[in-house]
Every structure is written in C-alpha cells, then in structure tokens.
Amino acid sequence: MSTVYKIRRNDGLFSNGKTRPRFKKGGKIWNSLGLLKRHLSDMGAQNFDQAYNDCEIMEYVASQPISIIAVMREVESRKLELQQRRNERSERQRAHILAVPPFSVSDL
Numbered sequence: 001m002s003t004v005y006k007i008r009r010n011d012g013l014f015s016n017g018k019t020r021p022r023f024k025k026g027g028k029i030w031n032s033l034g035l036l037k038r039h040l041s042d043m044g045a046q047n048f049d050q051a052y053n054d055c056e057i058m059e060y061v062a063s064q065p066i067s068i069i070a071v072m073r074e075v076e077s078r079k080l081e082l083q084q085r086r087n088e089r090s091e092r093q094r095a096h097i098l099a100v101p102p103f104s105v106s107d108l
Helices: 033-043 045-052 068-099
Strands: 002-009 055-062
Touching (some): 002 033, 033 045
Antiparallel strands (some): 002 055
C-alpha cells in the first residue's frame, strides 16, 4: 500500500512545495509524512502562517495498483465500440436514403 501527501488550500488548489508556495491544480506530492513535515519546518513560522493558514494536509492511499496497460486497452476498446456504432448508424442512414424512391415535380 502506498501513501502520498499534498497540501490543499480551502479553494481546492495545491501547494507547489516551495518555501513561498504558489497554489495550482496539481501541486507537489510528498511521498512520506516526514518529508512534508521537513518542508513545513524549513518554511519557518512566519512563512508558514502566511502560506498555509487556510490549508489542510490531504492523504492519498493507493490500496491496489491498477495496470495502466489494462486501462488503456479498455479505453481503446470503448473507442472502437463507439466508432463501430457510428459506422453502423451511418450505414443505416445511407441505406434508408437509398431506399426512398426519387420523386419528380409531377408527383406533387
């Protein structure tokens, strides 16, 4: 089981992990709580209060790794299924158009 940590501000953005942090969608990932504590210690009290006053530490636990290859195969399979459905729908529409007899002005 793998655990990682991020610092999240109350607006949902994450610290970039610098001593004067900026907050972004991705942010920095710490691989241990000890490394995150070292970061906080390195900041000093004044910088900490200014930067992280409205933040919380987020802990993410990966309980079971997922094969990226298996996920990509699933994604590609889904894309192929959708494309096949589109092609079948187009073929049905073409067949329907061809099945409608032409008309002339005299038919009106």
